[in-house]
Amino acid sequence: MLEFMQQIVNGLSLGAIYALIALGYTMVYGIIKLINFAHGDIMMVGAFVGFFSVTMLGVNIFVALLAAMAFCALLGVAIEKVAYKPLRQSTRIAALITAIGVSLFLEYVMVYFFTPNQRVFPAETFSLHNYHIAGLVISNKDMFVFGSAIILMIILQYIIKRTRTGKAMRAVSIDQEAAVLMGISVDKTISITFAIGSALAAAAGVLIGIYYNTINPLMGIIPGLKAFVAAVLGGIGIIPGAMVGGFVMGMLETMVSGYGSSLYRDAVAFGVLILILLIKPSGLFGKNTGEKV
Amino acid sequence: MSLMEIKNLHKSFGGLTAVLNFNFDIEKEELVGLIGPNGAGKTTVFNLITGVYKPDEGRIFFNGQDIAGLPPYTICKKGIARTFQNIRLFNDLTVLDNVKIALHKDVPYSLMGAICRTPRFFRGEKKIEDKALEYLKIFNLDNKKDEIASNLPYGEQRRLEIARALATSPSLLILDEPAAGMNPQETHDLMNLIASIRERFKLSILLIEHDMSLVMGVCERIYVLDYGQIIAEGLPEKIRNDKKVIEAYLGEEV
Amino acid sequence: MQTIIKNWNWRKFVFEVLVLTGIFMLIQYGISNGLLNSYHQINLSSMCINIMLAVSLSLINGFTGQLSLGHAGFMAVGAYTSVVMTNMLGQPFILGILMACLMAGLAGFIIGVPTLRLKGDYLAIATLGFGEIIRVVLQNIDYVGGPAGILGITQLTTWPWLFAATVLTVVVIVNLINSSYGRAIISVREDEIASELMGINTTYYKVLAFVIGAMFAGLAGAMYAHYFYIIKPGTFNFMKSFDILVMVVLGGLGSTTGAVIAAIFITLLTAALQKWAAIRMILYAFILIVIMIYRPQGLMGNKELTTKTFGRVWGDKK
Ligand SMILES: Nc1ncnc2c1ncn2[C@@H]1O[C@H](COP(=O)(O)OP(=O)(O)O)[C@@H](O)[C@H]1O
Ligand SMILES: [Mg+2]
Numbered sequence: 001m002l003e004f005m006q007q008i009v010n011g012l013s014l015g016a017i018y019a020l021i022a023l024g025y026t027m028v029y030g031i032i033k034l035i036n037f038a039h040g041d042i043m044m045v046g047a048f049v050g051f052f053s054v055t056m057l058g059v060n061i062f063v064a065l066l067a068a069m070a071f072c073a074l075l076g077v078a079i080e081k082v083a084y085k086p087l088r089q090s091t092r093i094a095a096l097i098t099a100i101g102v103s104l105f106l107e108y109v110m111v112y113f114f115t116p117n118q119r120v121f122p123a124e125t126f127s128l129h130n131y132h133i134a135g136l137v138i139s140n141k142d143m144f145v146f147g148s149a150i151i152l153m154i155i156l157q158y159i160i161k162r163t164r165t166g167k168a169m170r171a172v173s174i175d176q177e178a179a180v181l182m183g184i185s186v187d188k189t190i191s192i193t194f195a196i197g198s199a200l201a202a203a204a205g206v207l208i209g210i211y212y213n214t215i216n217p218l219m220g221i222i223p224g225l226k227a228f229v230a231a232v233l234g235g236i237g238i239i240p241g242a243m244v245g246g247f248v249m250g251m252l253e254t255m256v257s258g259y260g261s262s263l264y265r266d267a268v269a270f271g272v273l274i275l276i277l278l279i280k281p282s283g284l285f286g287k288n289t290g291e292k293v
Numbered sequence: 294m295s296l297m298e299i300k301n302l303h304k305s306f307g308g309l310t311a312v313l314n315f316n317f318d319i320e321k322e323e324l325v326g327l328i329g330p331n332g333a334g335k336t337t338v339f340n341l342i343t344g345v346y347k348p349d350e351g352r353i354f355f356n357g358q359d360i361a362g363l364p365p366y367t368i369c370k371k372g373i374a375r376t377f378q379n380i381r382l383f384n385d386l387t388v389l390d391n392v393k394i395a396l397h398k399d400v401p402y403s404l405m406g407a408i409c410r411t412p413r414f415f416r417g418e419k420k421i422e423d424k425a426l427e428y429l430k431i432f433n434l435d436n437k438k439d440e441i442a443s444n445l446p447y448g449e450q451r452r453l454e455i456a457r458a459l460a461t462s463p464s465l466l467i468l469d470e471p472a473a474g475m476n477p478q479e480t481h482d483l484m485n486l487i488a489s490i491r492e493r494f495k496l497s498i499l500l501i502e503h504d505m506s507l508v509m510g511v512c513e514r515i516y517v518l519d520y521g522q523i524i525a526e527g528l529p530e531k532i533r534n535d536k537k538v539i540e541a542y543l544g545e546e547v
Numbered sequence: 548m549q550t551i552i553k554n555w556n557w558r559k560f561v562f563e564v565l566v567l568t569g570i571f572m573l574i575q576y577g578i579s580n581g582l583l584n585s586y587h588q589i590n591l592s593s594m595c596i597n598i599m600l601a602v603s604l605s606l607i608n609g610f611t612g613q614l615s616l617g618h619a620g621f622m623a624v625g626a627y628t629s630v631v632m633t634n635m636l637g638q639p640f641i642l643g644i645l646m647a648c649l650m651a652g653l654a655g656f657i658i659g660v661p662t663l664r665l666k667g668d669y670l671a672i673a674t675l676g677f678g679e680i681i682r683v684v685l686q687n688i689d690y691v692g693g694p695a696g697i698l699g700i701t702q703l704t705t706w707p708w709l710f711a712a713t714v715l716t717v718v719v720i721v722n723l724i725n726s727s728y729g730r731a732i733i734s735v736r737e738d739e740i741a742s743e744l745m746g747i748n749t750t751y752y753k754v755l756a757f758v759i760g761a762m763f764a765g766l767a768g769a770m771y772a773h774y775f776y777i778i779k780p781g782t783f784n785f786m787k788s789f790d791i792l793v794m795v796v797l798g799g800l801g802s803t804t805g806a807v808i809a810a811i812f813i814t815l816l817t818a819a820l821q822k823w824a825a826i827r828m829i830l831y832a833f834i835l836i837v838i839m840i841y842r843p844q845g846l847m848g849n850k851e852l853t854t855k856t857f858g859r860v861w862g863d864k865k
Contacts, residue, residue, distance in 0.1 A: 035668055086840045092667065093614060094843035097796050100789050101835035108828035225679075232672060267683035270676035277673045278661050293336070293345050293377065293740055343744055369746035383737035385801075385849060386730075393727065394734045398746035400727040404755075407726035408719050414726065421727060461746050 002135050007258045008251060013142045013211060015250020016149030020204035021227030022234070022242035022249075023156065024197030030173040030237035031193045032088065037099040038079060039201055040224015041106035046072045046202025047215040048110065054122055065148065065206050069199040076198025077191050085187075110217035118216045121209040145207045152203055153243060156196065160239060169193055173237065222266065226253070229273040235283025244284065294357060296321045296497050297342075297373075297465060302351030302361075304334075304341055311337040313521040315351065319465070324491055324498045326512035328505055328532075330541055334521040335501045336378055339469055343375050344368040355465070370398055374463035376454040378470045378501075384443040388434055388453055391442050392425040395460035425460065431490070432456045448479050452486075459490065466490075467499040472507060484511045505542065509533065517541065571710050578706055590818045592704065592774045595713040596767050597810040601794035603763035605806040606720050608795050609849075610729070611756040612736025613663060614671040617678030618764050618791045620658075623685060623783035625651040625765025626772035630697050633773070640703040644712075644769045651765020652758045654681070659757035663750065675785050685780040696779025697772075704774040712770050716763045721803055723759070732756050736801070797838060799845030804852040809845070 021043055028036045046068040053064035083102050087095045129140045160166035171179040172189045180186060208223060209215045230249040234241025249269060256268045276283065295318040302315035311334045319325050327335050340346045342353060344365035353361040360368055374395075383391050401417035429435040432452040437445065442453060451471055458466060471487070472480040488511055491498050502508040508515060509529040517525040517532060519541040525532055532538055574591065577583040583591070604618045625647035632643035662673040686694045723729050734742035735749045743749045772778045794813050798805030816834070820827040 033668075035672070083836055083840070087843060090843035091800075093608075093796055093800065094839050096614075096668075096671070097793060098836055098839040100793075101832045101839065104828055104832035105836065108826075108832060112825060112829060228672070229676075232669075264683065264687065267680050270679050270683075273676045274662075274673055274680075277665055277669055277676075281665055281669050293340055345740065345744070364748075365740075365743040366746050366748045369744055375744060377741070381738050381741040383734050383741065385737060386733065390730055390733075394730045394742070394747070395745045397727045397731045397734075402727075404723075404728050407728055408722045410722060417727070457745065 003258075006136055007254050009136055009138055009142070010258070011251035011254035012247070013145040013149075013207075013250070014254060015247035016146050017204045017207050017211060017246075018223065018227045018230045018249045019243045019246025020149050020152060020200045020207070021223060022230040022246045023153070023239065024201045025228050025231040026234070026236055026239060026242040027169070027193050027197045029231070030239075031169065031190055032084070033092065034084065034095050034099060035228070036084075036197075037096070037224075038102040038106060039197070040220035040222075040227070041103050042072050042076055042079075042198045042220070043201040043205040043208070043224065044110065044215070044217060044220035045075060045106060046198075046205030047209045047219065048114065048205075048217075049202065050206035050209060051119060051121060051215055061144075061206075061210075065203055068202040068206050072202030072205075073195040073199040076194040076201075080190060080194040085190075107217055107220070114217060116217055118214045121213050121215060141210060145211055148203065148207060152200060156200065156239075159196070165189075165192055226266075226269045229269050232273060232283055233276050235286030238283065238285045241283055241285035295319060296323075296356065298354045299342070300352045300354070302338070302341060302353070303349045304337055304346060305349060311521050312341065315518075315521075315523060317516060317523075319497050319499060321464075322491065322495055322497055324488070324500065324511065324513050326500050326502060326508035326515040327518060328502055328508050328515060329518035331503065333518040333541075335518055336469055337521075338518070339375060339467055339501065342368075342467065343373060366398075369461055369463075372462075372464040373467065374458035374461045374465075375467040376451075376458050376469055376471060378473065380450050380454055382442040382450060382454060382457070384441075386442060387439050388429065388442055388445065389422070389425055389438040391453060391457050392428050392460045393421055395457045396421050396424055398461060428456045428460045431459075431493075432486070448475055451475065451483070455487075455490075459494065463496065465497045465499065467501075469501045470503055471500070472502065472504070480507060487511065567714060571707075574710075575706055588706075590814060591706075592709055592770075593817075594811055594814040595709045596771050596774075597791075597794060597814050598713050598807050599716045599763055599767035599770070600791045601798065601806040601810040602716055602720055602803055603760045603767070604791050605795045605798070605800070605803060606724070606732075606756050606763075607760040608792065609800040609802065609806070610724055610736060611732050611753055612800075613753055613757065614667060615674040615757070615760075616671045616785065616788050616792060617658070617674035617676075617681075618760070619783040619785065619787035620678030620681035621651040621654055621761040621764035622768035622771065622787070623681055623778075623780065624654045624761075625768025626778045626783070627685060627691055627697075627768075628765070629769035630700055630772045630778060631691065633703065634697065634700055640708070640773065643773075644766065647765045647769035648762040649765075651768065652762040654765075655758040655761025656754065659754045659761075663753045663757060675788065678783075678788055679785055682780045682783055685783075692779070694780060696777060696782075698777050700772055700776050700778065702773060702776060704770050709770055709774075712766055716766065717803065717807065720759070720763070724803065728752075728755075733801075793835060797845050799847035799849060801849035802845070802847040802851055805845055805847030805850075808847070808852070 021039065024039050025036060028034060028039070049068040049071045050064040053059050053067045054061065079102055083098050084095060087098055131138045131140070160169060168179070168184045168189045169192065171182065171184055172186055176186055208219070226249055227246065230245035231242045233248060234245030252268060252272065253265055256265050297319050299315060299317040302312055304312040315338060327338065329335055337346065341348050344363055347362045351361060352359050355371055355373065360371060383394060401420055402411065402414045406414045426435055426438065429438055432455065434449060434453055434456060437449065442450065445453060455468065455471065472483055475483060484507065487498060487500070490496065500508065500512060512529065514527065515529055515532045516523055517538050524537045524541060525535045574583065578588065600618065600622065604615065607613055607615045628650040629643035629647040632638045632646050633640055658674070658677045662670060662677065665673055685691060691697055731747045732752050734745070734747060735752055739749050794809040795806050797813070798809030820830055823830065
């Protein structure tokens with residue numbers, strides 16, 4: 001039982017990271033119905049910005065986190081403006097291919113400039129310390145990862161529920177034409193969505209750097225896919241769904257690694273994906289909507 | 294025995310009851326109208342008959358066989374064909390291909406025959422083409438056979454949809470607001486066409502029309518639906534003077 | 548876009564056979580005389596394999612309208628099955644090829660039946676997931692070498708095999724598309740509900756297209772494995788599926804000739820970019836984005852390139 005509890009604790013921080021990435025997927029999908037395949041790579045860029053902030057500028061981890069978020073918010077907006085906006089009226093598949101193109105572009109630009117090699121996230125940002133609470137081992141690293149993610153999610157909830165921007169985002173995702181009639185600028189709202197989603201991904205990138213200790217230009221692919229699964233699990237386009245989905249995926253992954261074969265760790269994510277799609281494609285929190293004839 | 298008999302049909306969407314205790318029958322070669330104000334549940338009845346939606350309750354006997362809940366393609370093969378309120382053609386394909394697709398259910402050659410291009414395949418394709426052209430001719434569309442369906446003017450799209458439905462050789466043809474969006478002259482011609490199709494193919498036709506006066510002229514019997522329930526049924530004259538019907542229609546602007 | 552087939556067109560058939568024989572003989576001559584060196588031959592093989600992959604995926608994505616992102620998985624099934632048959636069980640190549648098609652088709656059936664109920668993006672992700680699961684499962688089977696894969700496969704894929712397999716793929720799929728069965732398949736893409744109501748069992752045709760597409764991906768896999776000596780699970784990851792999808796979309800959804808042209812173009816582009824290995828992927832990504840922005844419907848849209856098209860172009864110029 002204690003071991004099981006320990007696995008849950010271990011899964012919490014990974015789950016929080018997945019949740020942060022999943023939020024960006026879900027927000028973007030909710031607003032322009034695009035699976036932004038480049039999202040995992042934005043996370044990777046965030047990790048690198050965080051890394052260089054700490055190693056080259058020597059700032060502390062909080063500042064690095066903010067720097068990564070700011071940089072990626074701009075990057076996300078730029079990507080949307082340059083690559084996705086011209087395709088808003090064309091087929092979904094063309095937009096999907098463009099997203100894949102952007103993803104490859106980010107990955108290989110980073111490979112070109114920074115080599116495909118692993119970089120070790122500087123340990124001195126975090127002198128590891130384990131706390132023992134009620135028989136469970138909890139490290140300060142886990143606490144930091146989990147805590148930052150939770151704080152960011154609370155801020156996001158606040159923005160979405162309480163601010164005009166948040167209301168505009170919800171309005172555009174429900175009915176774009178009606179939103180325009182209400183005087184909401186769709187372009188601006190989409191930009192803000194990309195900015196927020198990308199900033200969250202950047203934060204996740206820095207946190208993943210801390211969590212796994214290493215970063216590399218292709219690090220975004222697998223967590224990106226898993227976070228995407230998390231978003232689908234919770235019901236794509238639904239914000240609380242992405243959070244719950246992220247945590248479920250994180251826990252599940254640590255459970256599978258802890259109890260079963262870590263070789264199948266990645267297959268589990270896809271197994272979950274397929275199960276959910278076959279049983280309830282709209283996700284845990286989604287409503288089934290049939291086509292009206 | 295009537296061609297189709299519907300007993301006690303129910304359908305609700307979440308909290309909204311769209312069709313309630315619906316009873317209906319149609320004889321062979323009869324032309325029946327189903328009218329009612331917007332949102333009364335007419336299209337839903339069509340969707341239930343053709344298998345697009347599964348009924349919550351009730352039975353639909355077609356040639357004595359219960360077809361309720363069968364998949365749409367099976368229902369089509371049993372002899373029910375339809376058109377749609379919002380035209381649903383195969384938009385990127387030619388007019389001819391639209392009709393050919395409806396002829397696929399009796400395709401005269403096998404898949405292997407098609408891949409190997411057997412003589413049977415060529416004979417079959419010729420037969421399909423001739424038949425498709427025959428249907429197009431009835432609707433005066435044969436000279437537009439190579440046009441892309443979505444490029445046709447609205448009235449011709451409506452006619453093509455009927456031609457396509459007819460090509461599945463149904464014994465019951467159901468038309469969902471076939472005259473919607475047409476001008477009075479086009480509507481008049483269409484109604485004559487519908488009546489003549491029935492004679493020629495010995496069909497039963499069930500027709501939804503929003504506009505009451507139009508249905509009165511062509512239908513032999515009329516059902517009136519309001520809030521998912523039948524409020525009147527009978528000959529056009531009877532319907533015209535029915536108090537409940539007048540009330541239902543007064544509720545909205547005609 | 549459908550050609551009207553009333554009768555066997557002898558002139559067209561003879562013309563096509565002559566052109567194909569010509570291409571075959573020319574390249575055969577080039578190979579046996581050393582005019583085409585091994586670099587040319589490798590690119591030629593990649594080209595044929597890419598054509599097979601693109602045309603088979605275009606049946607699923609372009610004509611049936613079902614967005615599949617797991618095509619590399621079927622290629623993997625074909626590659627591994629054929630190698631198990633030839634290298635490990637000592638069976639002749641042709642038997643390996645047949646089993647490859649059969650097993651890939653079976654995988655297509657097993658995956659297609661549950662997933663093809665899904666639509667659009669959901670189907671795309673589910674097929675992506677299944678493709679990845681095939682890869683992970685292969686990674687965990689020691690009999691086929693686990694993550695390292697199988698090395699030292701006998702090179703059995705010769706030019707005649709490659710040519711025959713490519714022509715077979717294209718001919719079967721084109722003949723299928725230009726028939727009543729093909730029209731049924733296309734109607735699913737156009738409007739699934741209307742199609743179903745015209746008496747077409749849409750589930751059946753979706754699965755049919757998926758299985759046939761998977762079989763030819765399996766054939767391509769068998770050709771690949773017996774040309775390049777090595778197979779490993781990593782080769783068949785979702786990036787490979789993306790590559791195939793890119794060819795199909797680039798060619799134009801619903802155009803077989805488009806898929807063929809795009810497969811040739813991408814192969815040549817990849818080969819040309821080889822020189823700039825460091826920025827190859829950057830350029831590839833960049834070109835992809837630019838093409839999608841400026842020509843999202845692909846090179847051909849849903850049109851086909853036919854001898855008639857040439858006739859029209861020449862006719863116009865006169
Ligand atoms: N798929 C559906 N989901 C939810 N409600 C539906 C659906 N189809 C029809 N309805 C509802 O059922 C009622 C009847 O609709 P409909 O049959 O289209 O009416 P009519 O054709 O008589 O105008 C309407 O209130 C409509 O909104
Ligand atoms: Mg209606």
